[in-house]
Amino acid sequence: MIVNQLSLSEAWLMGLDRAYWNFGVLASQTGVAAITEQTQLNGALLAIEEINAKGGIAGRPIRPIIYDPGSIPANFATYARRMLADNNVNIIFGCYMSSQRKAVLPIIREYGALLCYPTMYEGFEFSDNVIYSGAAPNQNNIPMAKYMMEHCGETFCLVGSDYLFPREANRIFKETIQALGGSVLSEDYLPLEADAAAVEPVIDRLVALEPDAIFSTIVGDSTIPFYRGLAKVRAGRRHIPVGSLNTSEAEIAVMGPSVASGHLISMPYLSPIDSETNNRFKREYIARFGKAGITSCTEAAYFQVHLVAQAIAEIGTDDTHAVVRALHNRRFGAPEGEVWVDPENNHTYLWPRIAEIGAAGELNIVQDCVAPVKPDPYLVFPRDRDDDGRHLLAEVVS
Structure with missing residues (x-):
């Protein structure tokens, strides 16, 4: 089930529902950055569907809570707050431009939540509340x-x-x-x-x-x-x-x-990476979303969902600090190759x-x-x- 632009009544009812792990996804489907952000959304959804097809996390399926911020940084902040305050979300996946990430960071810190950021960026940043899955400089x-x-x-x-x-x-x-x-x-x-x-x-x-x-x-x-x-x-x-x-x-x-x-x-x-893992990833992506270009952001959005799901399965909670500790040095065979989060800086070893x-x-x-x-x-x-x-x-x- 994909929930988009929830009403307050729907959000309140979902807050009472503990049968799911609610993962927030902030990815623009409209606006100036939609070309790439749509592929981020696709990568996250593909991973969620794969995990749910195997029984979810500890027997509970993942439910994506999706908002379209329209590529506008202020909307990212608004929807991040709504997810954390009203939608029973503790982990958000997404943001593309650095202006979007910067808009969301104060909200993430305020609620003690976790942002999983799948985009390469300019570097020179660290937060206990962020996992950086895109390339550092x-x-x-x-x-x-x-x-x-x-x-x-x-x-x-x-x-x-x-x-x-x-x-x-x-x-x-x-x-x-x-x-x-x-x-x-x-x-x-x-x-x-x-x-x-x-x-x-x-x-x-x-x-x-x-x-x-x-x-x-x-x-x-x-x-x-x-x-x-x-x-x-x-x-x-x-x-x-x-x-x-x-x-x-x-x-x-x-x-x-x-x-x-x-x-x-x-x-x-x-x-073109020639590996069994990447070839399978491409087949499954194309079968689900068609032949639109797969980006590096797509792949990062995909593997970070899998990494977080593995961490939650191990510790049994989506508590921010517990998840971050469980992510450090956790290995995952991503389409680009094996990746893991560096405990020194919350960024990811990449290829x-x-x-x-x-x-x-x-x-x-x-x-x-x-x-x-x-x-x-x-x-x-x-x-x-x-x-x-x-x-x-x-x-x-x-």
């Missing part, structure tokens, strides 16, 4: 900067949406590039809902500067006109590769393969990867990972070697 941003410096050139233009994550992600990328001897020619920011008319002058400036590559942190629907506009002006010109941490297969499907071809993305999960988008929109993995990388959200000691000195990241030789 050392698991996507720094590997991308190093790869692009080696394979694309030494001059870059940066472009992003105008809010916290893009500005911080661009800062980290710029500092890494400069430390490696590269240079940044420009840095532009667009409104979150930028359309083709808004991106056109930015693209004209980027092309005129003739950088070796572009690093984009544009998010949501604005991704589409940016890539399409760049494809239009590059006709007859040298191809300028774009590297992104958040442009996913969902956006690629919308913009079209001819537009996306030749650009780069950096994410722990990429659909950094980089892919180039092919002519048909396919992802060709060009840098893979031989083992999961410890999360380093504060970039205290970013590294690509394990404790034995092995290189964790390696180019894929075709």
Whole structure:
């Protein structure tokens, strides 16, 4: 049963019903970020359905309590409070943009609840009330900067949406590039809902500067006109590769393969991963939701539900601090590979990867990972070697 936009009377009745584990899901099905957030919702629902098909948690099924915040941060805060105050929810899964997470954090702390956040982000944050399942900067941003410096050139233009994550992600990328001897020619920011008319002058400036590559942190629907506009002006010109941490297969499907071809993305999960676990995950996802692109956020939303369910099954409660303790170092065979939560910072060991988008929109993995990388959200000691000195990241030789 999926409950969406509950009335107060329905919520009160559900509060009396202890036959279920109520999991809150905040994922926009409308608004500027709906392309990706819908896939987060799908990933969470797929995991819940799998768990319920096996008898739920300790004999009690999970009931998802779903709200559509419409990509508006203030709505995330409103609905988080409603879930915690009225809907008998103690654990919330979701949020995509950092502005959404930041809006929810005070509510989570006020109620002593738990947020499971499935999105890569800018780092430099810790909360006892949050499990961070998306990539920290050392698991996507720094590997991308190093790869692009080696394979694309030494001059870059940066472009992003105008809010916290893009500005911080661009800062980290710029500092890494400069430390490696590269240079940044420009840095532009667009409104979150930028359309083709808004991106056109930015693209004209980027092309005129003739950088070796572009690093984009544009998010949501604005991704589409940016890539399409760049494809239009590059006709007859040298191809300028774009590297992104958040442009996913969902956006690629919308913009079209001819537009996306030749650009780069950096994410722990990429659909071509050839493993029994990932192949099963893709089959089940497509059977349930169709062939819409599976994103890294989809996979993180999926595995974090499974991790939390395992923790609750062990301890018999959804108490926040008990669940967090039970999650530390708990292993789960996710589609990207085995993952676990680092007890030092509540972030997740993940598998950094980089892919180039092919002519048909396919992802060709060009840098893979031989083992999961410890999360380093504060970039205290970013590294690509394990404790034995092995290189964790390696180019894929075709």
